[in-house]
Amino acid sequence: MYTPLRLFITTALVAATCFFTLPASAQESGHDDHNKVAESVNKAEHEIEHNLEKSEEKFNIGQMIMHHIADSHEWEFSHGVAIPLPVILYSADRGIEVFSSSNFHNDHHEYNGYHLVHGDSEKIVPVDEARVIYDFSITKNVASMMLSAIILVLIFTSIGKAYQNNKGKAPKGFQSAMEIVILFIRDDVVKPNVGPNYEKYLPYLLTLFFFILVNNILGLLPGAANVTGNIAVTMTLAVITFIIVHINANKHYYLHLVKPTGVPAPLLLIMIPVEIVGVFMKPFSLMVRLFANMTAGHIILLSLFGLIFIFQSMFIAPVISLFALFLNFIEIMVAFIQAFIFTLLSSMYIGSAIEDNHHADHGH
Amino acid sequence: MSLLTPNPGLIFWMLVVFLMVVFILAKFAWKPIIKGLKDRENEIQGALDLAERTKAEMIKLKSDNEKLIAEANAVRDRILRDAKEASDRMIAESKDRAAVEGQKMIDSARDTIRNEQHAAIAKMRKEVATLSLEIAEQVLHRELKDKESQEKLIADLASSARMN
Numbered sequence: 001m002y003t004p005l006r007l008f009i010t011t012a013l014v015a016a017t018c019f020f021t022l023p024a025s026a027q028e029s030g031h032d033d034h035n036k037v038a039e040s041v042n043k044a045e046h047e048i049e050h051n052l053e054k055s056e057e058k059f060n061i062g063q064m065i066m067h068h069i070a071d072s073h074e075w076e077f078s079h080g081v082a083i084p085l086p087v088i089l090y091s092a093d094r095g096i097e098v099f100s101s102s103n104f105h106n107d108h109h110e111y112n113g114y115h116l117v118h119g120d121s122e123k124i125v126p127v128d129e130a131r132v133i134y135d136f137s138i139t140k141n142v143a144s145m146m147l148s149a150i151i152l153v154l155i156f157t158s159i160g161k162a163y164q165n166n167k168g169k170a171p172k173g174f175q176s177a178m179e180i181v182i183l184f185i186r187d188d189v190v191k192p193n194v195g196p197n198y199e200k201y202l203p204y205l206l207t208l209f210f211f212i213l214v215n216n217i218l219g220l221l222p223g224a225a226n227v228t229g230n231i232a233v234t235m236t237l238a239v240i241t242f243i244i245v246h247i248n249a250n251k252h253y254y255l256h257l258v259k260p261t262g263v264p265a266p267l268l269l270i271m272i273p274v275e276i277v278g279v280f281m282k283p284f285s286l287m288v289r290l291f292a293n294m295t296a297g298h299i300i301l302l303s304l305f306g307l308i309f310i311f312q313s314m315f316i317a318p319v320i321s322l323f324a325l326f327l328n329f330i331e332i333m334v335a336f337i338q339a340f341i342f343t344l345l346s347s348m349y350i351g352s353a354i355e356d357n358h359h360a361d362h363g364h
Numbered sequence: 365m366s367l368l369t370p371n372p373g374l375i376f377w378m379l380v381v382f383l384m385v386v387f388i389l390a391k392f393a394w395k396p397i398i399k400g401l402k403d404r405e406n407e408i409q410g411a412l413d414l415a416e417r418t419k420a421e422m423i424k425l426k427s428d429n430e431k432l433i434a435e436a437n438a439v440r441d442r443i444l445r446d447a448k449e450a451s452d453r454m455i456a457e458s459k460d461r462a463a464v465e466g467q468k469m470i471d472s473a474r475d476t477i478r479n480e481q482h483a484a485i486a487k488m489r490k491e492v493a494t495l496s497l498e499i500a501e502q503v504l505h506r507e508l509k510d511k512e513s514q515e516k517l518i519a520d521l522a523s524s525a526r527m528n
Contacts, residue, residue, distance in 0.1 A: 069367065070367065071374060135372075136377070139371075142374060142378075159393065160392055160397050163399070164400070186401075202394065203394040206394055207386045207390070210389075211385060231369070232372075232374040232375045235375065237378075237382070240383075
């Protein structure tokens with residue numbers, strides 16, 4: 001999105017320098033014009049370069065933020081320090097292709113007939129535009145997600161073992177620390193919202209909470225991926241919740257969609273579309289809430305750090321660092337809150353779909 | 365904007381990874397954890413119930429004990445009262461009997477005294493009569509001698525009789 005602006009500024013600068021320097025060189029062409037022309041051209045070039053550098057610096061703030069938020073085919077910890085990740089492509093004609101993303105490190109970002117495009121986010125496009133490819137690469141987000149999955153499995157299987165080994169004993173150490181969270185989710189989030197049949201949904205909701213929490217917190221680490229701030233991830237989670245709700249929903253839930261009780265017949269024309277839109281709004285709001293909260297947090301933090309590079313001042317850096325520290329604490333809080341909210345709302349959607357509605361029927 | 369367009373590859377991996385995590389955790393983590401938590405809760409509930417039951421039993425035992433103590437106290441009081449009554453009665457009875465006995469004894473003593481008195485009086489009368497007879501005999505013996513000695517003799521006899 002910045003390329004047109006960049007082109008415009010560059011051409012404008014070139015035009016301006018030519019416009020101002022040409023008459024001057026024309027006036028003094030009588031003396032040693034060859035020298036003068038060369039000098040002024042050099043000067044103009046230097047100025048253009050300087051302006052380009054300056055403008056590039058400014059563009060880099062926006063690009064830097066987008067680059068950090070978006071997914072990538074390699075895991076970059078700092079400038080130049082990056083782990084290449086496997087690229088997995090599927091196309092009808094070539095089948096599955098697997099190669100390292102470091103192969104794109106050349107002048108044209110091109111390898112084996114594929115081109116790595118750096119826009120707001122990276123994209124692999126075939127050089128031959130007629131081909132259709134599907135990109136199943138292990139990107140930075142996928143790698144980070146797998147890392148958090150491994151962390152989750154290690155932590156909770158060890159806690160599960162602790163429960164089997166310490167049967168009849170008081171919990172201790174990390175087990176009791178996690179127990180507080182698990183009990184909180186079970187007793188204060190799932191049980192009151194899902195209702196008496198909560199145990200069937202408890203494993204999913206607990207996993208949901210800890211998966212979001214771990215990814216949120218990992219995302220706050222410097223150089224980490226922004227997994228839960230990616231709309232594909234939140235969409236998948238929301239869709240899974242949506243599917244669970246609608247597989248388990250009872251008759252009352254579906255009846256309520258097409259025939260809300262106590263609504264006059266003419267109003268049904270409005271009510272039924274509203275109810276049906278509501279069904280899809282719920283997962284949509286789940287998806288957008290988590291995505292927007294996590295992305296916004298990252299953008300704020302990155303903008304603050306970007307300010308340091310814009311001002312390039314010794315004195316602004318400590319102030320901004322303090323402020324960023326403060327915001328980091330808020331982001332840690334947000335990481336917990338968003339995991340909690342996602343789980344809470346999922347529980348509520350499940351609970352509202354499976355509850356026995358007979359009291360509501362008489363209530364109208 | 366690319367930020368808002370979900371990437372199909374990422375959705376695929378997300379589904380695979382997340383569903384695997386759900387499956388693995390549900391089987392190897394949540395199952396034992398939830399079971400452990402529930403077992404412990406049941407244990408605690410059981411212990412609390414037992415304590416409650418024991419407390420109720422203790423209260424019952426305590427009230428039983430109190431009842432027993434009250435009964436025992438009542439029995440003791442009754443026994444004490446009975447004993448006191450019995451002893452009082454016995455004392456009263458023995459007092460009466462003693463009084464009666466004493467009266468009887470006094471009466472019999474009085475009778476004896478009276479009988480003795482009568483016997484003594486009768487004996488004395490007899491003695492006096494005998495003495496009088498002896499005196500009269502002696503006087504009669506000495507009557508012939510003189511009148512003066514007769515009188516003296518009578519006086520002697522009288523004094524000796526008085527002395528007896």
